Amino acid sequence: xxxxxxxxxxDIKIKKVKVIIAQILxxxxxxLLWEFLVNKGIISAFIYSSPxxxxxxxxxxxxxHNFFIHIYVTLKEVFISFVLGISLGFIIALILFEFKxxxxxLDPFLTMLNSLPKVALGPLIIIICGANIKSVxxxxxxxxxxxxxxxxxxxxxxxxxxxxKLFKSLGASKWQILTKLVIPSSYQTIITSFKxxxxxxxxxxxxxxxxxxxxxxxxxxxxxxxVFNLNYVMTGIILLSIISYILYRLIIILENKLLxxx
Amino acid sequence: MSNLLELEDITKxxxxxxxxxxxxxxxxxNIKKGEIISIVGPSGCGKSTLLSIISGLDNDYKGKxxxxxxxxxxxxLQSDALLPWLTIYDNAILGLKIKKNLTEEAQKYVxxxxxxxxxxxFKESYPKNLSGGMKQRVALIRTxxxxxxxxxxxxxxxxxxxxxxxxxxxxxxxxxxxxHKTVILITHNIEEAISFSDRVVVLSKRPSIIKNIVNIDFxxxxxxxxxxxxxxxxxxxxxxxxxxDINEC
Numbered sequence: 001x002x003x004x005x006x007x008x009x010x011d012i013k014i015k016k017v018k019v020i021i022a023q024i025l026x027x028x029x030x031x032l033l034w035e036f037l038v039n040k041g042i043i044s045a046f047i048y049s050s051p052x053x054x055x056x057x058x059x060x061x062x063x064x065h066n067f068f069i070h071i072y073v074t075l076k077e078v079f080i081s082f083v084l085g086i087s088l089g090f091i092i093a094l095i096l097f098e099f100k101x102x103x104x105x106l107d108p109f110l111t112m113l114n115s116l117p118k119v120a121l122g123p124l125i126i127i128i129c130g131a132n133i134k135s136v137x138x139x140x141x142x143x144x145x146x147x148x149x150x151x152x153x154x155x156x157x158x159x160x161x162x163x164x165k166l167f168k169s170l171g172a173s174k175w176q177i178l179t180k181l182v183i184p185s186s187y188q189t190i191i192t193s194f195k196x197x198x199x200x201x202x203x204x205x206x207x208x209x210x211x212x213x214x215x216x217x218x219x220x221x222x223x224x225x226x227v228f229n230l231n232y233v234m235t236g237i238i239l240l241s242i243i244s245y246i247l248y249r250l251i252i253i254l255e256n257k258l259l260x261x262x
Numbered sequence: 263m264s265n266l267l268e269l270e271d272i273t274k275x276x277x278x279x280x281x282x283x284x285x286x287x288x289x290x291x292n293i294k295k296g297e298i299i300s301i302v303g304p305s306g307c308g309k310s311t312l313l314s315i316i317s318g319l320d321n322d323y324k325g326k327x328x329x330x331x332x333x334x335x336x337x338x339l340q341s342d343a344l345l346p347w348l349t350i351y352d353n354a355i356l357g358l359k360i361k362k363n364l365t366e367e368a369q370k371y372v373x374x375x376x377x378x379x380x381x382x383x384f385k386e387s388y389p390k391n392l393s394g395g396m397k398q399r400v401a402l403i404r405t406x407x408x409x410x411x412x413x414x415x416x417x418x419x420x421x422x423x424x425x426x427x428x429x430x431x432x433x434x435x436x437x438x439x440x441x442h443k444t445v446i447l448i449t450h451n452i453e454e455a456i457s458f459s460d461r462v463v464v465l466s467k468r469p470s471i472i473k474n475i476v477n478i479d480f481x482x483x484x485x486x487x488x489x490x491x492x493x494x495x496x497x498x499x500x501x502x503x504x505x506x507d508i509n510e511c
Binding site: 160162163165166167168169170171172176180181184185187261262 | 319336337347356388390
């Protein structure tokens with residue numbers, strides 16, 4: 001390897017490290033400033049809590065054996081809703097792709113459902129499913145499913161026309177076109193739908209937990225509000241931010257693995 | 263030479279929301295086995311439509327396409343149409359896989375073509391790692407691997423730079439000549455049409471009719487470079503240029 005090439009690669013690494021250092025610095029400044037403003041009484045500790053109070057709350061929750069239960073319940077609901085949302089979204093998008101007439105008929109209804117504020121369906125969901133995990137999952141599904149269907153369907157319909165022509169000229173069957181072309185060429189869109197789905201699922205799960213749950217991070221936030229202990233609320237928000245970041249990173253790792261050749 | 267393909271009164275109309283478009287009108291053409299034919303004409307005159315009809319991709323037309331039922335047709339398109347998630351080798355054998363014809367003999371032929379085009383070391387690479395010219399060669403291997411009787415080339419070199427265009431068109435020319443393949447080439451490039459083919463069919467603007475068929479007769483047929491050196495080359499060029507509705511596009 002030439003000296004110039006080594007320098008080029010080193011520069012890339014240095015730039016990467018600089019970005020990470022800047023990110024850590026920004027977060028540290030934010031946390032320190034938050035702690036400082038609260039300690040000096042400039043902002044209310046009761047409303048805004050503080051990093052040290054959040055750490056104390058987490059230790060307290062761990063001692064009470066509640067911390068991991070809340071995280072586990074929320075993650076379980078997120079996982080089930082995510083897998084269901086993606087699987088159903090994929091299957092329905094596939095059906096719409098195969099039956100173009102049905103896709104045209106359903107188009108305005110999907111748009112309507114997509115723009116409907118799902119939280120309005122909360123009371124109905126509780127009556128149908130009861131105050132249990134089913135309601136939380138249904139709420140999350142209602143929020144993520146339509147977007148998944150629309151995103152994946154758009155991926156299916158965006159197949160390169162030249163490649164499609166090539167497949168047809170080779171005498172490919174409908175099944176071959178679907179499995180060897182349409183689905184693989186939608187990998188990028190499917191991963192995009194994963195990204196959208198994970199954030200929408202988190203929104204749906206927390207919304208569902210607000211409505212019915214007795215465990216989970218959403219419940220922790222609602223409980224904190226009810227007992228006027230806003231440390232719980234801020235702890236819940238911080239935990240959610242960390243979880244959503246980790247889940248998003250996991251999808252990025254999956255994306256890099258699956259799409260490395262694209 | 264016997265006719266491999268006969269087109270009888272081929273007429274094609276498109277129906278759009280804006281009205282009816284008469285694309286092709288009464289095209290009659292016989293193509294002999296082993297013949298290389300180029301079709302030139304103004305943009306949008308229906309050249310690609312004609313290939314779609316010949317290949318059987320478009321069955322909504324009037325007239326008759328007479329061909330043997332077992333005639334093996336392969337298409338090569340403007341785009342290399344390589345699948346980015348497959349390796350170069352898997353792309354090359356895609357047609358064989360789809361046709362469920364990936365025999366040992368077929369694989370040997372693919373390997374031979376990889377060697378012939380000096381692409382063997384790239385078998386496990388992915389399309390994004392290859393140049394435009396190399397990708398088009400892989401597309402050519404994918405097409406030839408099917409051992410077609412009739413090759414339909416729909417502007418296969420148009421996306422390439424001039425250098426790659428000449429090199430690859432010469433590759434194609436040599437292999438179709440040596441293997442006595444029948445070829446229909448669609449191109450916008452008159453020089454390419456003359457240097458590549460035995461006959462050049464000149465189409466008019468829409469509705470497309472055959473304005474002229476120019477027989478190309480060169481003494482040295484060895485390569486497209488030799489053909490371009492022939493003294494009659496410019497005569498053919500002028501003849502085709504005169505017939506093209508180039509000013510009316």
